[in-house]
Amino acid sequence: MTHAQINPLLVQVLSNEEVKENIPTISSVPGKYVREMFNQIKAINPISVVNHQTLTCTSCGRKGKYDVGMIVVNVDKKDGNMSDNIQTTGYYRCKHCNAAGNWELPQSMLFQALTAALPLGDKGISLVGKNLLFDGSWHKHATDAEEYLLHLIQENPNDSYLWNRLGNIYRTGNRPELATSAYEHSIAIDPKQVESHYTLGLLLLDIKDYLNAGYHIRQSLLYAEGYKKLEAMQLREMLAIGLQSLLIIHYNSEGSVPFIPTEEERQATGRFSSSNGYDSIEIELDIDPNEISTFYPLAEMYMGIRAKEINLRNRTYQMPSTTPSKKKKVRKKKRKR
Numbered sequence: 001m002t003h004a005q006i007n008p009l010l011v012q013v014l015s016n017e018e019v020k021e022n023i024p025t026i027s028s029v030p031g032k033y034v035r036e037m038f039n040q041i042k043a044i045n046p047i048s049v050v051n052h053q054t055l056t057c058t059s060c061g062r063k064g065k066y067d068v069g070m071i072v073v074n075v076d077k078k079d080g081n082m083s084d085n086i087q088t089t090g091y092y093r094c095k096h097c098n099a100a101g102n103w104e105l106p107q108s109m110l111f112q113a114l115t116a117a118l119p120l121g122d123k124g125i126s127l128v129g130k131n132l133l134f135d136g137s138w139h140k141h142a143t144d145a146e147e148y149l150l151h152l153i154q155e156n157p158n159d160s161y162l163w164n165r166l167g168n169i170y171r172t173g174n175r176p177e178l179a180t181s182a183y184e185h186s187i188a189i190d191p192k193q194v195e196s197h198y199t200l201g202l203l204l205l206d207i208k209d210y211l212n213a214g215y216h217i218r219q220s221l222l223y224a225e226g227y228k229k230l231e232a233m234q235l236r237e238m239l240a241i242g243l244q245s246l247l248i249i250h251y252n253s254e255g256s257v258p259f260i261p262t263e264e265e266r267q268a269t270g271r272f273s274s275s276n277g278y279d280s281i282e283i284e285l286d287i288d289p290n291e292i293s294t295f296y297p298l299a300e301m302y303m304g305i306r307a308k309e310i311n312l313r314n315r316t317y318q319m320p321s322t323t324p325s326k327k328k329k330v331r332k333k334k335r336k337r
């Protein structure tokens with residue numbers, strides 16, 4: 001019988017208890033949305049290409065078919081043989097003994113790796129490059145990166161960013177139910193973890209949970225200004241995609257799920273409260289739902305002061321009442337007094 005392919009260490013770190021079972025089931029993975037995500041797993045768009053291969057587990061000697069995802073070939077690594085220099089994005093563990101990372105790779109996979117650098121190679125399946133973690137570390141399998149992050153998390157259990165990165169490993173490994181649990185945990189530690197709100201929202205949109213998808217994406221807008229883990233341009237791109245998704249949610253829910261944060265939500269997070277005068281601003285938006293850049297002005301508005309990190313040429317949002325130069329002058333005058 002095959003099982004859920006879940007790392008017992010994940011369950012242990014999530015539940016903060018010693019886990020005795022070597023082969024956990026999905027019911028031992030905590031999270032409000034985890035079960036639903038697992039039940040509707042087929043509705044979720046795979047992030048990585050689906051690439052089924054027959055691998056042999058060297059821990060138990062048994063063969064199985066696994067979705068290895070994309071093959072990334074590190075041509076800088078000159079040591080070892082070909083199979084030591086390739087990475088796979090898929091998240092998979094032995095169906096029989098639940099071991100991870102001890103694989104004998106089939107010739108068909110090595111062939112995919114060989115063609116990565118060729119002009120005729122299938123760029124969807126394999127490419128030349130390196131998948132590095134946020135700290136620059138290189139890991140062969142998604143399960144290796146997972147193990148590495150789980151150990152970092154054990155040393156820093158309240159680091160919501162590490163939990164977000166772990167969620168990303170599961171997401172690109174086509175394991176959205178595990179990603180969901182990691183993102184939920186990340187937000188439980190830090191409700192201002194913007195990237196976790198955002199990606200969790202997109203996953204919930206995939207399973208058409210519009211209410212919760214909308215909530216989490218709106219939260220990512222509200223906390224964007226204080227979020228320092230992304231460059232300003234990346235942050236704007238993320239928020240713009242979030243806004244585009246919110247518009248889709250708004251339409252699909254026939255208007256019942258708000259497009260932008262509600263007054264109540266704004267007050268709860270202390271952003272755009274009436275004291276700073278933001279709510280009197282009306283901006284003219286010319287949104288084309290299919291054109292992501294038309295969401296930039298609104299995204300920049302939610303970025304607040306962080307929008308100023310985008311150079312003027314690329315910036316799209318201006319305070320409608322006064323131009324930035326005029327405002328400066330006014331401030332200077334006040335200071336002189």
Ligand SMILES: [Zn+2]
Nearest residue numbers: 057060094097
């Ligand atoms: Zn095995």
